Amino acid sequence: MENLQCQCGHVNPPGTKLCESCGRSLTEKEQNSKLVDMRYEGTARRSQTYNKSIIDKIWNFFSSVKVGVSIIVVLLVAAAIGTILPQQAFVPATTETAIKDYYADTYGSIGRAYHFLGFHDLYSSYWFIALVGMLAISLVIASLDRFVPLYKSLKNQRVLRHPSFMDKQRIYANGPGTEDTLQKAETKLKELKYKVRTEKNGLLAEKGRFSRWGPYVNHIGLIIFLFGVMLRMIPGFYIDESLWLREGETRAIPEVPGYYLESKNFELENYTGEGGEEIFGEALDRVGTVAKNYQTDVVLYQTAEGALPGAADGQEVVKEYPIRVNQPLKFDGYAIYQMDYRLDELRAMTFALTNKETEESLGELTIDLINPEDTYELESGSTVELLGYYPDFSGFENGEPQTATPLPNNPGFLVKLTTSETPEGETSFITIQNTVEPLGENEYKLSFLSVETRDVSGLTVRKDSTLPILGLGGLIFMIGVAQGMYFNHRRFWIQQKADGTILLAGHTNKNWFGLKKDLDQVVDYASLPAYTDQQDEIDKVEKAEKDGEALS
Amino acid sequence: MTLADISSNLLYVAFIAYLIATFVFGGAVKGNKEGTFKSEKRWGAVAITITLIGFAANLGYFFTRWGATGHAPLSNMFEFTTAFGMTLVGGFIILYFLYKTPVLGMIVLPVALLIIAFASMFPSEVSPLIPALQTNWLAIHVSTVVIAEGILAISAAAGLIYLLKVVDLNKKSKQRFWLEAIMYSLVLVLGFVVASTFFSATGYEADFTYVDKEGTESAITYAMPPIFGMNEYVALTEDAMTPLIETPALVHAGKLTTVLWSVIVGTILYWLIRLIFRKRIAAILKPFVKNVNLQLMDEIGYRAIIIGFPVFTLGALIFAMIWAQIAWSRFWGWDPKEVWALITWLFYAAYLHLRLGKGWQGEKSAWLAVIGFVIIMFNLVAVNLIIAGLHSYA
Numbered sequence: 001m002e003n004l005q006c007q008c009g010h011v012n013p014p015g016t017k018l019c020e021s022c023g024r025s026l027t028e029k030e031q032n033s034k035l036v037d038m039r040y041e042g043t044a045r046r047s048q049t050y051n052k053s054i055i056d057k058i059w060n061f062f063s064s065v066k067v068g069v070s071i072i073v074v075l076l077v078a079a080a081i082g083t084i085l086p087q088q089a090f091v092p093a094t095t096e097t098a099i100k101d102y103y104a105d106t107y108g109s110i111g112r113a114y115h116f117l118g119f120h121d122l123y124s125s126y127w128f129i130a131l132v133g134m135l136a137i138s139l140v141i142a143s144l145d146r147f148v149p150l151y152k153s154l155k156n157q158r159v160l161r162h163p164s165f166m167d168k169q170r171i172y173a174n175g176p177g178t179e180d181t182l183q184k185a186e187t188k189l190k191e192l193k194y195k196v197r198t199e200k201n202g203l204l205a206e207k208g209r210f211s212r213w214g215p216y217v218n219h220i221g222l223i224i225f226l227f228g229v230m231l232r233m234i235p236g237f238y239i240d241e242s243l244w245l246r247e248g249e250t251r252a253i254p255e256v257p258g259y260y261l262e263s264k265n266f267e268l269e270n271y272t273g274e275g276g277e278e279i280f281g282e283a284l285d286r287v288g289t290v291a292k293n294y295q296t297d298v299v300l301y302q303t304a305e306g307a308l309p310g311a312a313d314g315q316e317v318v319k320e321y322p323i324r325v326n327q328p329l330k331f332d333g334y335a336i337y338q339m340d341y342r343l344d345e346l347r348a349m350t351f352a353l354t355n356k357e358t359e360e361s362l363g364e365l366t367i368d369l370i371n372p373e374d375t376y377e378l379e380s381g382s383t384v385e386l387l388g389y390y391p392d393f394s395g396f397e398n399g400e401p402q403t404a405t406p407l408p409n410n411p412g413f414l415v416k417l418t419t420s421e422t423p424e425g426e427t428s429f430i431t432i433q434n435t436v437e438p439l440g441e442n443e444y445k446l447s448f449l450s451v452e453t454r455d456v457s458g459l460t461v462r463k464d465s466t467l468p469i470l471g472l473g474g475l476i477f478m479i480g481v482a483q484g485m486y487f488n489h490r491r492f493w494i495q496q497k498a499d500g501t502i503l504l505a506g507h508t509n510k511n512w513f514g515l516k517k518d519l520d521q522v523v524d525y526a527s528l529p530a531y532t533d534q535q536d537e538i539d540k541v542e543k544a545e546k547d548g549e550a551l552s
Numbered sequence: 553m554t555l556a557d558i559s560s561n562l563l564y565v566a567f568i569a570y571l572i573a574t575f576v577f578g579g580a581v582k583g584n585k586e587g588t589f590k591s592e593k594r595w596g597a598v599a600i601t602i603t604l605i606g607f608a609a610n611l612g613y614f615f616t617r618w619g620a621t622g623h624a625p626l627s628n629m630f631e632f633t634t635a636f637g638m639t640l641v642g643g644f645i646i647l648y649f650l651y652k653t654p655v656l657g658m659i660v661l662p663v664a665l666l667i668i669a670f671a672s673m674f675p676s677e678v679s680p681l682i683p684a685l686q687t688n689w690l691a692i693h694v695s696t697v698v699i700a701e702g703i704l705a706i707s708a709a710a711g712l713i714y715l716l717k718v719v720d721l722n723k724k725s726k727q728r729f730w731l732e733a734i735m736y737s738l739v740l741v742l743g744f745v746v747a748s749t750f751f752s753a754t755g756y757e758a759d760f761t762y763v764d765k766e767g768t769e770s771a772i773t774y775a776m777p778p779i780f781g782m783n784e785y786v787a788l789t790e791d792a793m794t795p796l797i798e799t800p801a802l803v804h805a806g807k808l809t810t811v812l813w814s815v816i817v818g819t820i821l822y823w824l825i826r827l828i829f830r831k832r833i834a835a836i837l838k839p840f841v842k843n844v845n846l847q848l849m850d851e852i853g854y855r856a857i858i859i860g861f862p863v864f865t866l867g868a869l870i871f872a873m874i875w876a877q878i879a880w881s882r883f884w885g886w887d888p889k890e891v892w893a894l895i896t897w898l899f900y901a902a903y904l905h906l907r908l909g910k911g912w913q914g915e916k917s918a919w920l921a922v923i924g925f926v927i928i929m930f931n932l933v934a935v936n937l938i939i940a941g942l943h944s945y946a
Binding site for chain 2: 066067072073074082085087089108163266271277279283289291292294324337339349460462464470474477478482486
């Protein structure tokens with residue numbers, strides 16, 4: 001394509017609609033229309049100019065508003081589909097097959113289809129992410145396609161425009177003026193906070209140009225936000241670990257080197273409806289129990305400098321803190337959240353070694369259910385040897401005891417009891433409320449005395465270094481939205497011809513009412529000719545024609 | 553009288569004031585017999601005064617309840633929905649003083665009344681806050697959202713007025729059908745209110761046990777005669793109506809029963825109105841909008857969205873994310889409520905691009921504004937009551 005030379009001598013890039021210098025219409029369409037299209041100042045947008053190479057086609061595709069809106073609508077519908085049934089993250093199943101079965105069992109054929117189509121994990125699906133990616137590309141290309149020419153054009157705009165540009169503006173006036181009209185107009189416009197430039201016999205008054213950048217600024221904000229979200233995939237930016245911490249236990253914090261956490265106490269408090277809570281009585285009667293507080297009192301330790309990692313004596317207390325919902329423990333860019341709990345997990349069981357017949361006790365032993373010892377020596381000289389420990393006993397398989405989980409929910413012990421009377425030892429398999437003697441009748445047994453329990457806190461360890469970037473994106477978006485929506489770009493061009501005639505044109509990107517209010521003041525003060533709103537004129541004519549049609 | 557009692561009495565006052573103001577606004581726009589609209593100004597002034605009194609009482613309800621409960625009254629279905637009715641009226645008052653349009657009041661106030669009545673069907677006793685809600689972010693996040701939704705809903709009201717004026721009701725068309733569908737769905741809300749009030753006034757209750765979708769036995773109390781029975785239900789209340797249809801465990805028959813009763817009562821009401829007036833509801837309203845300036849309505853609708861959209865972004869996305877990060881350790885978790893907030897946001901983003909980029913003004917814009925309100929209501933009602941998630945209150 002060739003450059004377009006205007007009658008005024010200015011050479012415009014191909015695709016230009018209004019001469020960059022004088023504003024003359026360069027295309028037949030613009031020449032024939034009553035009002036010029038001022039949306040992008042009549043500049044050459046790449047997407048409207050080239051359509052040959054594959055790059056042109058891609059560029060044109062993504063710069064179109066229609067395509068952008070279509071992507072938004074498709075995303076919106078997809079997002080809605082994802083809420084028809086719960087996403088897999090909210091489903092009480094963890095393995096691939098269990099999840100599949102859950103959908104089929106709970107929701108029948110609908111659930112099966114939903115799972116088959118991958119809607120159970122819709123928001124992490126490739127196509128959904130691809131859609132978001134397309135939206136991002138569209139944001140960038142559509143913005144560049146418009147911003148670059150618009151910026152150039154507004155930066156280089158001339159004061160004097162050709163009369164054919166002026167009379168195709170929506171606000172237009174043409175009439176006699178006095179000698180000082182231009183000067184007075186300039187004074188008044190400056191008073192109204194317009195930036196005024198003059199050249200020879202004309203002036204250009206402008207206000208609020210920055211509002212034209214609003215859309216691009218808010219798109220930049222969105223791009224920064226999406227960029228921040230993408231950053232989480234890079235290792236080091238984002239950590240999401242869970243930590244089950246028992247009361248009294250100290251554990252290394254996963255993915256947080258050098259830090260340890262001890263739980264002093266876990267507390268679950270419910271509303272009682274008493275002591276200042278009487279007002280909630282009615283609600284509590286209706287719904288039952290309502291939790292008031294989940295809290296883990298923790299101590300945070302850090303490995304002292306120079307100490308060997310893991311050495312217990314090399315730890316320094318960093319902070320004691322009650323972690324509650326909405327009040328995570330924060331340190332060094334990490335945060336630890338109260339997310340879950342298990343009450344009364346078995347901690348230790350105490351038994352007495354007794355003679356079955358005489359019920360005489362040879363001593364007591366306490367088995368720690370998390371770290372049991374191999375052998376327990378009793379005062380009487382008897383020993384209890386722990387041959388096998390099954391924290392969550394689930395039955396026998398091929399004669400072997402099995403454990404379902406490593407959690408002490410239903411502990412089973414295979415023990416060998418040795419006393420002075422039974423130096424060979426007797427074997428016994430003990431579970432809660434049940435004893436099996438696999439190798440024949442025993443003389444001694446372990447009788448259950450007591451159990452100790454404790455609470456377990458479910459904590460989440462989180463680091464998210466992308467948050468400042470996301471915050472920045474959000475802030476820029478909001479600034480851009482306000483900038484574009486609550487301000488507008490107003491311009492007046494005024495020229496005085498040699499014979500004293502005044503030509504006046506006005507344009508704003510929105511809020512014509514406000515523009516006219518400004519202009520009324522200037523017209524009054526500088527006795528400019530009365531202006532017309534040419535859009536109104538056109539509308540009137542159209543309406544009259546329409547009414548005419550209706551009548552005939 | 554306790555603070556809580558004062559609070560609920562103030563809500564009654566607000567309700568009655570809005571009810572009276574609706575009719576005065578209606579009278580104001582209808583004009584006098586001579587066809588001059590001098591009375592519009594005078595009666596409009598009376599109506600807005602009554603509205604302001606109602607709104608003051610409504611604010612009084614809000615803050616006395618805040619005082620009584622010790623937390624911002626935005627924590628459950630009753631409180632949030634009532635606040636939505638309040639911000640809707642608040643949004644209207646702002647736009648009334650900007651544009652002096654009584655006709656907007658004639659549409660907004662009855663909708664606000666319906667919303668407040670709808671809210672009152674949910675348990676309204678003062679309830680304690682669960683740990684996740686015990687933070688100032690409750691007040692910050694939820695109040696911003698409810699204000700934004702109130703303002704956005706005004707654009708739907710302006711859109712509705714626009715459509716009432718431009719849609720030709722004498723010719724069969726898709727527009728005519730959907731306009732009447734909007735009216736019908738508003739009557740259905742009234743149906744729900746009437747049915748709930750009737751059955752609770754007569755003290756209807758029926759207890760059942762049933763087997764839920766996880767296979768465990770649960771209990772349920774119906775507040776309306778059970779048309780649908782829960783999965784493998786057993787009636788505990790004697791001489792209660794035997795459910796006509798038993799539903800599979802996936803469907804909550806109790807909620808379905810409420811919906812069906814609302815539809816039945818609402819449909820009866822709708823046809824009663826049609827029989828009495830012998831025309832469509834849209835046609836009943838048509839004379840009230842004959843004096844409407846279409847360009848102004850279009851402008852109000854757009855203005856409401858450009859005010860509401862940034863506020864919504866701030867409240868429903870930005871504040872929401874900040875709080876979610878503090879309470880749930882992640883700023884976004886694809887919880888249904890979060891997703892629907894995003895959908896609402898995307899929808900209004902599409903509206904703005906279509907309007908500013910594609911020149912969708914006037915009727916197209918009006919339809920979009922109405923759809924926006926439908927999405928907001930869906931997020932409020934369906935997502936809370938049907939789709940379970942972290943935000944399920946009532």
